[in-house]
Amino acid sequence: xxxxxxxxxxxxxxxxxxxxxxxxxxxxxxxxxxxxxxxxxxxxxxxxxxxxxxxxxxxxxxxxxxxxxxxxxxxxxxxxxxxxxxxxxxxxxxxxxxxxxxxxxxxxxxxxxxxxxxxxxxxxxxxxxxxxxxxxxxxxxxxxxxxxxxxxxxxxxxxxxxxxxxxxxxxxxxxxxxxxxxxxxxxxxxxxxxxxxxx
Amino acid sequence: xxxxxxxxxxxxxxxxxxxxxxxxxxxxxxxxxxxxxxxxxxxxxxxxxxxxxxxxxxxxxxxxxxxxxxxxxxxxxxxxxxxxxxxxxxxxxxx
Numbered sequence: 001x002x003x004x005x006x007x008x009x010x011x012x013x014x015x016x017x018x019x020x021x022x023x024x025x026x027x028x029x030x031x032x033x034x035x036x037x038x039x040x041x042x043x044x045x046x047x048x049x050x051x052x053x054x055x056x057x058x059x060x061x062x063x064x065x066x067x068x069x070x071x072x073x074x075x076x077x078x079x080x081x082x083x084x085x086x087x088x089x090x091x092x093x094x095x096x097x098x099x100x101x102x103x104x105x106x107x108x109x110x111x112x113x114x115x116x117x118x119x120x121x122x123x124x125x126x127x128x129x130x131x132x133x134x135x136x137x138x139x140x141x142x143x144x145x146x147x148x149x150x151x152x153x154x155x156x157x158x159x160x161x162x163x164x165x166x167x168x169x170x171x172x173x174x175x176x177x178x179x180x181x182x183x184x185x186x187x188x189x190x191x192x193x194x195x196x197x198x199x
Numbered sequence: 200x201x202x203x204x205x206x207x208x209x210x211x212x213x214x215x216x217x218x219x220x221x222x223x224x225x226x227x228x229x230x231x232x233x234x235x236x237x238x239x240x241x242x243x244x245x246x247x248x249x250x251x252x253x254x255x256x257x258x259x260x261x262x263x264x265x266x267x268x269x270x271x272x273x274x275x276x277x278x279x280x281x282x283x284x285x286x287x288x289x290x291x292x293x294x
Contacts, residue, residue, distance in 0.1 A: 028207065035205040036221065042207050065228075076206065098290065102246045106238060121239070158286065185228040187202065 024052070027195040032188040034061065040195055041076035041178040046140035048197030053136070053179070055152065055193055057129040060122050062186030064157035067122055067130060068115035071146065071170045072178035079180045080113040081146075085168025087117065091160045098160070111171065115182065118150050119164050122183075123157035129191060130154030132164075139176035146170035236285035237276060243290075244275050251293070264294035 027043040044051055058067060070079035087107035092099035107117045119130050132152030139146055150166040170176060181193060202221060203210040213221065248269060255261055255269070271291040279285055 030205055030208050032205060033210075034203075035210070036202040036213065037204045039204060039206045098243075100243075100246050100250070102242075104242065106242065185225055188205075 023199045025197045025199055027051075027197055029192055029194045032058070032191050032193075034187045034189055036187050037180055037182040038188060038193055039076050039178060039180040040193075041072075043195055043197075044136075044139055044177050044179065046175075048199060049138050050198040051136045051139060052196045052198055053134040053193055054196070055130060055132050055134070056191060057131055058122070058154075058191035058193075059129045059189045060124045060183050060186055061189040062183065063124040064121040065124070065186055066117050066184040067119040067152075067154075067181070068117050068184065069134065069179060069181050070115045071136075071172075071176050072180065073172060073174040073176060074178075076178035076180070079115070079178070081170040081172050081176065082111055082113050083109045083116055083168050083170050084111055085109045085116055085148075085166060087164065087166050089120075089162055089164040091156065091162040093161075094159045107166075109168065116148075116166065116168065117184075118166055119152050119154050120162065121157045123155050123159070124186075124189070125155075128155040128157070136176065136179065142173055142175060144173065146172065146176050232282050233280075233285070236282045237279065240276060240279065240285050240288060244272050247290075247293075248272050262294065268292075268294055 025048070028040065030038050030040070032038055060067070071081035071083070072079045073081060085108050088101070088103045090099070090101040104120070107120060109116055118134065122128070122130055130152050131154070132150065134148060134150040137147040138144065147169050148167065150164070152164045154162055154164070156162045181188070202213040202218060204213070251265060251269060254265055268291050275288060275290070279288070
């Protein structure tokens with residue numbers, strides 16, 4: 001007895017998209033130009049159950065500045081959602097002599113309204129940037145907390161390759177409707193942040 | 200130069216109060232440079248020590264080289280008082 005006989009069509013052209021497939025829907029893009037912060041206060045609503053921010057070559061004005069984000073429940077008037085999170089990462093220097101995988105307890109949050117760090121000590125050399133992503137799940141839920149997961153790789157100010165993994169939740173059952181990104185010091189000199197909704 | 204927020208693609212100038220608040224944050228950042236640098240050193244030291252903790256269990260005898268290495272890590276912050284010193288630390292080589 002066989003489960004699939006000769007010549008059986010499992011998926012025909014188009015069936016994946018209509019039956020299982022999702023789509024990545026572009027919402028907006030912002031390009032930093034010596035900007036103190038970048039905020040998305042529109043496009044985050046109940047349309048999608050998952051939103052995805054892509055960071056492309058984020059370049060800081062200040063050397064070894066940190067990259068942060070925060071959430072808002074009032075359309076960006078304030079960014080102070082209580083968050084609990086984890087932060088771990090791997091790094092390797094250009095000589096290959098200093099490398100490790102570790103948990104960074106100083107970078108996580110425990111019921112804090114402070115900005116959540118996404119990357120540590122980003123270099124500001126002409127060729128030094130970070131790129132990566134941030135997923136925000138079901139931000140419009142009024143029942144559940146708001147999960148976020150980020151993975152970023154960047155060129156550290158001390159000439160390290162650093163891969164940062166951050167995950168946590170905004171501990172609120174209010175709808176999240178705005179997200180802000182900022183450096184710990186100085187401006188976001190250049191770089192793009194793209195927002196997508198995942199259907 | 201006046202700062203601005205980038206909100207949905209539109210540059211929104213800082214208010215005077217926001218400029219003052221950001222100036223204060225920048226000053227605090229500058230003044231905290233050594234604290235951040237030495238914290239990074241301590242974190243790296245702690246990770247490196249932890250990587251050899253299994254060799255220091257009661258059913259194992261540390262080699263002299265490993266004992267020296269671990270002590271050097273514990274002493275790594277001795278006399279370090281500036282950011283420049285933090286950034287130029289010579290880390291011991293793991294045996």
